[in-house]
Amino acid sequence: MGIITSDLPEGNEQAGIKNHNANHGCRNCMIHHNNLHDITFDITRHGRYHHRTTMQFTDISNAQTQTERDLLTTKYGIREKPSVFDKITRDRHLQCPHDAFHCMGGLAKEMLQSTFEILSSIGEDEFLKIWRNFEFPSIWSRQQNPITHLGSYFFSDYFRLSMIMPFLINRTISSTSMLNKTFIEHLIEVNNITRRQIIYQFLNLWVTFSKMISLIFYKKYSEIDYNNLQQILIQWAEKVAKVIKNLYLKILILQIQYYFIN
Numbered sequence: 172m173g174i175i176t177s178d179l180p181e182g183n184e185q186a187g188i189k190n191h192n193a194n195h196g197c198r199n200c201m202i203h204h205n206n207l208h209d210i211t212f213d214i215t216r217h218g219r220y221h222h223r224t225t226m227q228f229t230d231i232s233n234a235q236t237q238t239e240r241d242l243l244t245t246k247y248g249i250r251e252k253p254s255v256f257d258k259i260t261r262d263r264h265l266q267c268p269h270d271a272f273h274c275m276g277g278l279a280k281e282m283l284q285s286t287f288e289i290l291s292s293i294g295e296d297e298f299l300k301i302w303r304n305f306e307f308p309s310i311w312s313r314q315q316n317p318i319t320h321l322g323s324y325f326f327s328d329y330f331r332l333s334m335i336m337p338f339l340i341n342r343t344i345s346s347t348s349m350l351n352k353t354f355i356e357h358l359i360e361v362n363n364i365t366r367r368q369i370i371y372q373f374l375n376l377w378v379t380f381s382k383m384i385s386l387i388f389y390k391k392y393s394e395i396d397y398n399n400l401q402q403i404l405i406q407w408a409e410k411v412a413k414v415i416k417n418l419y420l421k422i423l424i425l426q427i428q429y430y431f432i433n
Contacts, residue, residue: 178273186267187253195248276326294349
């Protein structure tokens with residue numbers, strides 16, 4: 172009953188951590204905001220632990236001036252005073268886990284938005300043509316145009332569209348003319364590949380992401396499932412950094428890895 176699941180701002184407040192966009196805004200580790208894309212970061216070694224955070228709150232409380240308190244809160248990445256939940260016996264970090272639904276829903280939205288920005292005008296027209304005639308499951312509600320109305324989608328709509336995106340992309344992108352020139356040049360430069368390999372790289376990224384979404388929302392996990400999830404998280408993190416030139420996607424990678432791997 173002590174577990175409190177919430178989105179990033181609320182969860183950080185309950186754990187006594189500064190806002191998630193602060194220098195050290197992760198409520199589970201001490202990674203700097205500018206290094207959130209680093210998938211080699213040792214979360215266990217530099218993690219936040221209840222007893223350490225308690226000592227940091229004590230340091231802030233013992234500070235003589237407000238300036239000194241401000242410097243310590245910035246250094247530790249915590250608020251000046253602990254959460255009201257600290258009045259009960261609990262572990263502020265273990266009992267405030269990240270909310271998988273909101274985390275992955277936001278990530279799916281960014282993946283979709285970045286994908287639509289990559290399409291050329293020809294690609295957009297072809298995508299919408301394929302999307303309108305796609306064989307959606309009968310129990311799904313009809314979605315609005317995802318290119319122009321993505322902002323009005325619910326999280327469930329993001330997830331559903333993410334599940335079928337590999338099929339839509341496979342049917343839509345028959346040549347690099349479907350993709351904008353900037354994206355093509357970026358992919359060739361970063362991955363040192365030919366134009367013929369670009370479509371495969373893009374499609375493979377979405378296949379990996381869809382598999383990851385499916386694994387994350389399993390109702391039950393075996394040891395094999397956990398291992399598969401860990402492997403596919405790492406695969407997706409490596410691929411998205413190379414394929415989609417979007418910082419927001421990269422800064423979520425470590426949060427996802429910590430939540431699901433550890």
